[in-house]
Amino acid sequence: MSLISVRDLRVSFATPQGRLQAVDDVSFDVAPGETLGLVGESGCGKSTLSKALLRLVPVTSGRIEIEGEDIVPFGPRALRRIRPKVQMVFQDPYGSLNPRHRVGTLIGQPLSVAGWGRRQIRDRVAELLEQVGLPRDAAERYPHEFSGGQRQRVVIARALALSPKLVICDEPVSALDVSVRAQVINLFKDLQDRLGVAYLFISHDLSVVENVSDRLIVMYLGRIIESGRAAEIWRRPAHPYTQALLAAAPVPDPKLARQRRRLVLQGELPSPLNPPSGCAFRTRCPQARPRCAADRPPLRALGGAQRVACHFDLADAAPAPVPSDESACV
């Protein structure tokens, strides 16, 4: 069974200019212990989607099943019961830690809310500090005494306090120096191996996400436009948008670099208040044809697990029919 199963999810906001569709008909699954990467430009709906999974923004329609339970209709009491299963690590380790509290108190907060006793909390905090590679005495110190990378370790320890099944990592290394990014990414991988936790790993940087993810979803203007195994998409991106994201990513393998089309993303993301007709990417797509303005391409299967929302076979992959009940799912 999937750990998380999202079906036909829509989230819209009322704004003075009208309704803004931030997440539009999104479906995907996360299996226990796997990493699903979520990539897209700023404004494509990544954060709104992750907040919806935590029910921090109102869901317009669709289902969010956690271990088979749809949490969309849940009230506050049922949400309190389910919340420990899904935790979040935000981008900014400076903003997400209250500077007036000691690290031990910060990491122990979720435990104290859950009704744990003092001694239990102290022991669990010591265990968590060890798991994220910080010394035991870190519990007595304040956030400003730590570097950015160490603070992100504190945030990760707090997210793991209640042994969640899924941790949503929203740009977790973007605010860190390049030199410490690899260490924090290795920590995420190590914790996954030891604890079997699943991640939804969100970033605008495909090279970061590809490195940690088993599977990927690529979003554009609130919709999934490509999905599949990370290695598959990295090797042969099918959507012109993914191709452009990849063309911008550094590639260590010169052969792969030569194979890649040199695509540069033109223009800005269109406003979700007034999205283009048909394919939302067509206004920036170097391959756009008249059909793209008329019909919105559904996600369709290519070879393997890859799916793409494009009318054309731009990665030379052999298309295969998709069963209709799965057509929008990853």
Ligand SMILES: Nc1ncnc2c1ncn2[C@@H]1O[C@H](COP(=O)(O)OP(=O)(O)OP(=O)(O)O)[C@@H](O)[C@H]1O
């Ligand atoms: N509370 C809100 N009210 C109105 N519009 C919102 C709200 N939250 C997000 N939006 C809009 O929804 C769209 C998606 O935003 P979201 O923050 O989810 O994108 P993102 O891909 O996470 O971008 P970023 O990486 O910059 O956070 C944007 O157009 C944004 O302006």
